[in-house]
Amino acid sequence: MTLSALTLVINGVTLSLSMAFLVIILWYDSRLPLNQAFSYFLFAVLVWNLGAFLFNFASLTGAIPLLSDYAGIALEIGFVASSMTLYWVSTALVGLQSRYIRFVIFTGLVFIVGYRLLLIVITDELLYDGFQPIFLLSSLLFNTFSLFIIWRYRRKLKTQLMMIGVAVFVVGQGGAFVQPDVVAHSLSNVVSCFGVLTLSFGLIKQEIINPLSQRDTQVETIYQIGLAISSLLSLRTVLDAIATRAAGWLRADGVCICLTKKNETILTVVTAHNLPQQYIDLNIAFGQGVIGECVQSERTIFVENYARDWRKTDDLPLARDTFGSVICVPLRYGDQIIGALEVITSRKGHLFDANDVYALELLSSQAAIAISHSQLFEEQRELGRLRSEMVRIASHDLKNPLMGASAHVELMKEHEQVADVAELQQSLSVVEAQLARMERIIQGILDIERLSSPSAVDERCSPYEIVNNALSELSYFIDDHEVEIVADFADDLPDFRGNAKQFERAIINLIENAIKFTIKDNPVRVCVTVDDGNIRFSVSDGGVGIPEGQQDQVFDRFFRGEQPGVEHVTGSGLGLSIVKTVVENHGGRVYLESCPGDGSTFYIEVPTQ
Structure with a gap:
């Protein structure tokens, strides 16, 4: 009962x-x-x-x-x-x-x-x-x-x-x-x-x-992204904020943000939130994996179960073994795709659904604006720094050789009646050297301007001709510094596609740097070989070497090393940054090996095709 x-x-x-x-x-x-x-x-x-x-x-x-x-x-x-x-x-x-x-x-x-x-x-x-x-x-x-x-x-x-x-x-x-x-x-x-x-x-x-209850989180996320748009925040700060907000909003275990490279069909991983840091700076080709497919097709890709459903190539290492559910949306600014935003759960985590896809697409539109504004802000800041450096070059680096040339011209005017031909030739040689120095500085500034605009890199280039032309142009510089050049070419070197003039300028900058930093009686070695489908150029000097703490900065614009033994070396700090830009425009890479006291070797690798 x-x-x-x-x-x-x-x-x-x-x-x-x-x-x-x-x-x-x-x-x-x-x-x-x-x-x-x-x-x-x-x-x-x-x-x-x-x-x-x-x-x-x-x-x-x-x-x-x-x-x-x-x-x-x-x-x-x-x-x-x-x-x-x-x-x-x-x-x-x-x-x-x-x-x-x-x-x-x-x-x-x-x-x-x-x-x-x-x-x-x-x-x-x-x-x-x-x-x-x-x-x-x-x-x-x-x-x-x-x-x-x-x-x-x-x-x-x-x-x-x-x-x-x-x-x-x-x-x-x-x-x-x-x-x-x-x-x-x-x-x-x-x-x-x-x-x-x-x-x-x-x-x-x-x-x-x-x-x-999540509405407050969503509103806060949109507010923070909007704040990033209107604030002069660095690109790194904006990327970290987007990744953190996306992970919290969608309960994702990891977030990856990739940005496109200018005038190239390659994406670079710039943020890896809660993911292995080895992903940072990883290059992903258009059409490769979920990220590359998303950018190439310009549409959102939703993979409910990565190991089960994704049949194409993997875009990130260990993805097949660790990824669960994946959503990747393109970052669109205007009519351009500037990158991709990917959220990931672990294999034992929850699975995304259509509502999560909609939420990420909503976030991506704001994120693309914030990223683009931060990039524009950094470009403006770089232009401001470039302007300041140009003023410094004009007032210091150009002024010094100009004053030296002017002094010798005045000296020749005062002794114009003297028939000492040897003394006159010496003064003319100094003037010529100072003018050549000014020309190199101006050439570096002009190269930066030329490389900022896209140019054709589809002509047949011969490694022999590029190196020989570079050595020919530097013949006076080589004689003036009394440096021995040792050139070594592998047999049957193939040609490669590129812009011969630009690539020749990159080789000239490397050889010129090696000559300036080489200690007397040490040779400069220029070698060209083929390795794993790439043509490798190497330029080795017999200088003081580069401290490990400065090696990551040598390719930055206007960077000049301050280690002992190179106080006498002059330059604008533009040469190696130009080399890096040229090589990247050719789909290659540039790197160095250096040990303090044993000199440095710079390498350029470009694909043969």
Whole structure:
């Protein structure tokens, strides 16, 4: 008696709460497939609870004899219908949408109702005598499918309450199989009611509460990105802010930002949030992996399960072994793609869905503007620094040789009647040397301007001719410094495609630097070899070497080393930066090896094709 009364109370409370949840779900969005499935599930639970409520009430009061039979049939139909619609809800929760699922569910519902009506017609009386075995078997089958789907695709669930609710509901219904009597059904109903309430609260939390609670985070994210747009922040600060916000908004385990290189079909990894730092500065070709495919196709790429679904090349090391779900969106500024933003979960993390894709696309539009503005700001700052350096060059580096040349011209004017030819030739040589020095400085400034604009790099270039032309142009400089040049060419060197004049300028700058820094009586070696499909130029000097702390800066504009032993060396600090720009324009790379006291060797590698 006590158990029946308790069951009656619980059924009444559950009935009221289920009706309230049903109204809330339908009011929020009746067109959402998950909400539609859940509304049918709640309706089936209502029928089950209503039948259980009336059955227990009739059993307690003994009123209306036929009431218990009607209630028992409603309880039976609601019990099986709840199992069937729970399977529908489970497939909707994990995104396994299919037009056949609804057909199966509605066909099953029609079958159980029709079967029960057929029994009434056959027996010619309305009498409830317990659950039919076929109904229990159907319920067991659909509950097993529901548990399997929820467990198999648990990473797709946005809240664990959904999995707990399904498990509790199935366990509750399982009590009817252990002891198929009225008491067992009462206990089964009570336990399943808690599962329904857990599921209902989980769905409302997932679809209503969480989006509302995350709205502050989303607004804050957009605000911070907008603040970056209007603030004069460095590019590094902006990139870090975007990566951090994207990871927090989408609950991503890692974020990767790549930017395109000017006039090239290559992307460079510039930010690797919660990812191996070896990814930084990694080059990715257009069409390579998810990132390269995203930029090349100019569309968002969503890979739900990377190891299972991505069949093309990997863009990042260890991606196949560590990545779970991946979304990559292009960063578009105006009509140009400036890069890509990729968010990643681990293999055991949750899986992204369509809502996450939409959120990242929304964030990417703001991120692209912030990145572009930061790049423009840094370019303006670099132009300001360049302007200051130009003034310094004009006032100092150009002034010194100009004053030296002017002094010797004045000296020749004062001694114009002297017929000392040797003295006159010496003065003319000094003037010529100072003018040549000025020309090299001006040439470096002009080279920067030329290289800032794209030029054709598609003519056939001969390594022999490039090196020989460079040595020919530097012949006076070589003689003046009394340095021995040792040139060594590998046999059968292939040609490569590029801009011969630009590449010749790069080789001239390397040889000129080597001559200036070489200690007297040490030779400068120029070698050209072929290695792994690349042509390698190397220029070695016999100088004092470069300290390890300065080696990363030698290719920066206007950088000049200050180590002891090179105080006498003059220059603008532009030569090596020009070399780097030229080599990168040819799809190659430049690097150095240096040990203090043993000189330095600079290498240029360009592809033969």
